[in-house]
Amino acid sequence: MEIPYIVTPRKDTGLFNSKIAIWLFLASEVMLFGGFFSAYVFLRLGADYPWPERTLPVLPGLINTFVLIGSSVTVVFAWASLKMRQWRRFQIFMGITVFCALIFMVLKGVEYNVKFHHQALRLKDYTVIEGHLGYEKDEHNKPVLNHHGKEVEENLIYVQTSKLTFNTVRFHKPWIEELLTQAEHHKSSIKLAADIKAVTKEGQPAEVIAKEGEPLSIELLNKIQGVHLEARKHNGAMRTAALRSEWKTAKTANPDKKGWQLASNVNIDAAALAPRLLDEVSSVAFNVDPATRFDFKPRDIKEGDGSSVLRDDTVVEGKLLESPMVFHAVDAIDFQHLAMKAVEKGVDPMVAIENSWLIKNNPFAKEAWEWNKVQVAKIEKELLEKYGVDKKTGKPKREPTAKERYRVGWQDFVSKANGVDRDDAEIGIKEQFMGPDYHGREDKHTFAELSVPREQVGFAAKFTPAWNTYYAIYFTITGLHGLHVIGGALVLAYYLFFGKKMYLTNPEWLANRVEIGGLFWHFVDLVWIFVFPILYLM
Amino acid sequence: MANSPEEIKKAVRTYIFVGLILFIGTGITVAVATFPPFDVGIHGFDKWDCILGLTIATIKATLVGAIFMHLNHEKKAVYWLFGSGICAVISLAGLTALAMGDPIFDKFFYSGH
Numbered sequence: 275m276e277i278p279y280i281v282t283p284r285k286d287t288g289l290f291n292s293k294i295a296i297w298l299f300l301a302s303e304v305m306l307f308g309g310f311f312s313a314y315v316f317l318r319l320g321a322d323y324p325w326p327e328r329t330l331p332v333l334p335g336l337i338n339t340f341v342l343i344g345s346s347v348t349v350v351f352a353w354a355s356l357k358m359r360q361w362r363r364f365q366i367f368m369g370i371t372v373f374c375a376l377i378f379m380v381l382k383g384v385e386y387n388v389k390f391h392h393q394a395l396r397l398k399d400y401t402v403i404e405g406h407l408g409y410e411k412d413e414h415n416k417p418v419l420n421h422h423g424k425e426v427e428e429n430l431i432y433v434q435t436s437k438l439t440f441n442t443v444r445f446h447k448p449w450i451e452e453l454l455t456q457a458e459h460h461k462s463s464i465k466l467a468a469d470i471k472a473v474t475k476e477g478q479p480a481e482v483i484a485k486e487g488e489p490l491s492i493e494l495l496n497k498i499q500g501v502h503l504e505a506r507k508h509n510g511a512m513r514t515a516a517l518r519s520e521w522k523t524a525k526t527a528n529p530d531k532k533g534w535q536l537a538s539n540v541n542i543d544a545a546a547l548a549p550r551l552l553d554e555v556s557s558v559a560f561n562v563d564p565a566t567r568f569d570f571k572p573r574d575i576k577e578g579d580g581s582s583v584l585r586d587d588t589v590v591e592g593k594l595l596e597s598p599m600v601f602h603a604v605d606a607i608d609f610q611h612l613a614m615k616a617v618e619k620g621v622d623p624m625v626a627i628e629n630s631w632l633i634k635n636n637p638f639a640k641e642a643w644e645w646n647k648v649q650v651a652k653i654e655k656e657l658l659e660k661y662g663v664d665k666k667t668g669k670p671k672r673e674p675t676a677k678e679r680y681r682v683g684w685q686d687f688v689s690k691a692n693g694v695d696r697d698d699a700e701i702g703i704k705e706q707f708m709g710p711d712y713h714g715r716e717d718k719h720t721f722a723e724l725s726v727p728r729e730q731v732g733f734a735a736k737f738t739p740a741w742n743t744y745y746a747i748y749f750t751i752t753g754l755h756g757l758h759v760i761g762g763a764l765v766l767a768y769y770l771f772f773g774k775k776m777y778l779t780n781p782e783w784l785a786n787r788v789e790i791g792g793l794f795w796h797f798v799d800l801v802w803i804f805v806f807p808i809l810y811l812m
Numbered sequence: 813m814a815n816s817p818e819e820i821k822k823a824v825r826t827y828i829f830v831g832l833i834l835f836i837g838t839g840i841t842v843a844v845a846t847f848p849p850f851d852v853g854i855h856g857f858d859k860w861d862c863i864l865g866l867t868i869a870t871i872k873a874t875l876v877g878a879i880f881m882h883l884n885h886e887k888k889a890v891y892w893l894f895g896s897g898i899c900a901v902i903s904l905a906g907l908t909a910l911a912m913g914d915p916i917f918d919k920f921f922y923s924g925h
Contacts, residue, residue, distance in 0.1 A: 287887060287889045288888075288889065289887050289889060289890065293890075294889065294893070297890050297893040297894055298893055301893045301894055301896060301897030304897035304900075305897050305900050305901050305904075308898075308901030308902075308905065309904070309905075311905075312904070312905040316908065327856075328846075328857065332845070336838065339838050343831060343834045343835060343838065346831070346834075346880055347827055347830075350827050351827065354823065354824055357817070357820050657855055672854055675856030678856070792880075796876050797881070800873050803869050803872045803876065804866075804869050804873065806869075807845070807866065807868075807869050808866075811841060811845035811846075811861075812861070812862055812865060
C-alpha cells in the first residue's frame with residue numbers, strides 16, 4: 275500500500291504527513307519538559323535546605339552545549355546536502371552529528387559516574403561533609419570483598435549477633451546468603467534455636483517440621499515458609515466459610531434487616547473453629563554460636579541497642595558495635611545548612627559552627643575553617659573597597675555569598691594546601707571533569723581522612739536522587755534529555771547507514787525524513803539550551 | 813523554507829551565522845556565571861543573573877526554533893500545534909503557581925475559631 279503525502283504536502287494543511295506528526299509529538303514534548311521545569315521551579319522555591327547553586331562542573335556542561343549546538347548546525351547541513359542531492363556531503367555532516375551525540379553521552383556518563391561514587395553525609399547538627407569513603411580491610415590489610423566480589427565501603431553497621439529471627443514470608447534470600455558467607459568467614463554457625471512444631475493437617479497432632487540445631491539454609495526457610503503459607507491459606511478458607519455460614523444464619527433469622535444492622539451480631543465462633551485450624555509459623559529464630567560480628571549496609575538496617583531490624587523484618591539481636599563512617603578523603607565541608615538552621619533558631623551561625631561536632635572534633639576541619647575565615651575576610655575587604663558602604667544602613671553594599679562564607683570546597687582545599695588564595699588553585703583538565711585527583715594530591719595532604727561516629731550520622735547518600743531534591747530533578751531532567759539524545763541519534767544514524775537505498779529511489783522522501791529527524795534533534799538542542807544555565811549555572 | 817538549491821545555499825550562510833550567535837550566547841552566559849568581573853547584580857547569583865541567563869537562553873531557543881526548525885516561515889498548522897503546547901505549559905504552570913499562596917497550616921482552623 276502506498277503511504278499518501280510523504281513527499282507532497284496535503285492541500286488542507288500544506289504539510290506532508292510526517293511533519294504534522296513530528297510537530298504534534300514536539301508539542302507533547304514541550305509539555306513534558308515544561309512540566310519538569312515547573313517542578314524544578316517549585317522544588318527550588320520550596321526547598322527547606324540551601325539549594326546547591328552552581329554545584330555541577332561547568333566545563334563538561336559547556337562542552338556538551340557546544341557539541342549540541344554544533345550538531346544542530348551539522349544536521350541542518352546534512353538536510354541541505356540531501357536537498358542539493360549531495361550524498362557524500364550528507365554522509366559527512368550526518369556522521370559528525372551522530373559523533374557529537376556520542377561525545378555528549380560519554381561526557382554525561384562521566385558526569386553521572388562521578389556523582390554515583392561521591393559520598394555526601396549530613397551530620398545530626400546539619401554540617402554536610404562530602405568526599406570518598408575508604409574500603410573495608412581484613413586483618414591482613416587486604417580489601418574485604420562482598421559476595422558479589424566487590425570491595426566494601428567503610429560505611430557498615432556492625433552487630434555482635436547472638437540471635438537472628440527471620441520473618442518466614444519476607445526474608446530476603448541474598449541477605450541470608452550474605453549472612454551465611456559472613457558466618458562461614460568467622461567460623462561460626464547459625465542454627466535453629468528450638469524445634470519447629472506445627473499442626474499441618476486438620477485434626478492431627480503437631481509434628482516437628484524442623485529440629486533444634488538444624489543449620490540455617492534457604493531450603494530450610496523455604497520449607498517453613500511453605501508450611502506457614504499452606505496453613506494461612508487453609509485457615510483463611512476456614513474463617514471465610516465460617517463467616518459465610520454465620521451470615522447465612524443471621525440473614526435467615528432476620529430477613530427484614532439490612533446487612534449493616536446485622537454486622538455487629540455476626541461473629542465467628544473462634545473456640546469452635548480453633549481445633550480445625552493449622553499452625554502458622556510466621557517467624558523462626560536461629561542462634562549464632564559463637565556470637566559473631568555481622569556487617570550490614572546502613573540502608574538495610576534500623577539499628578538499635580540490643581535489637582536491630584532489617585528491612586525484611588529480620589530481627590538481629592546482639593550488641594551494636596562502633597560502626598564509624600570512614601572518609602578516605604574529605605573534599606568539602608559545608609556549613610550552609612547548619613547556618614540556615616542556626617538563623618531559624620535565632621543563634622549566630624558563626625557560634626553554631628564553632629560549636630559543631632566537626633570543628634570540635636577534627637583538627638583538619640578546624641584548620642580549614644580558620645583558613646576559610648581568612649579568605650572570606652579578603653573577599654569582604656575586596657567588595658568593600660570596590661562597592662563601598664550603603665549610606666542608609668551603614669552596611670557594605672556587597673557581601674560574600676553564603677556559599678563563599680560557609681562552604682570549604684575541594685578547590686579551596688587545593689588552594690589551602692598550595693598556600694594560595696581561594697580560587698587561585700591550579701586545577702587540571704581531568705579534575706575539571708572528574709573532580710579532585712586524590713592520588714595526585716595525596717603528598718600535599720590536601721584532603722583529610724575522617725571517621726564519623728554512627729551516632730553523629732544524620733543522613734548519608736551518594737550524589738544520587740536520594741541525596742536531595744536538587745539531584746532528584748537534575749537526574750530526572752538530564753536523564754530524560756539523555757534518552758532523547760540516544761533516541762534521536764539512533765534515528766539519524768539509521769538514515770546515515772541505511773538511507774542510501776532510499777536516496778537512490780526517492781531522494782525527496784529521504785530528505786523529508788531527515789528533516790523530521792532534524793526537527794527532533796533541534797528540539798533536543800533547544801531543551802539543553804535551558805537545561806545548561808538552569809542546572810549548571812544558577 | 814528554502815527548497816531550491818539556490819535558496820538552500822543562501823540559507824546555509826544563515827545557519828552558520830546563527831550557529832555562531834548560539835556559541836557566543838553560551839560563552840556570555842558562562843562568563844557572567846563564572847567570572848566575577850562579568851557578574852551582574854549583587855555579588856554571586858541573584859535575580860539579575862537569572863534574568864540575564866534565561867533571556868540569553870530564550871533568544872538562543874528562539875533562533876533555533878525560527879531558523880533551524882524553520883518556524884520563521886512555516887504553515888499555520890505548525891504554529892497552532894506548537895503554540896498550543898507552549899500555551900498549555902504556561903497555563904498549567906501558572907495554575908500550579910496559584911497554590912504557592914496557600915498556607916499549609918490554615919491559621920483559621922488552628923486558632924480555635
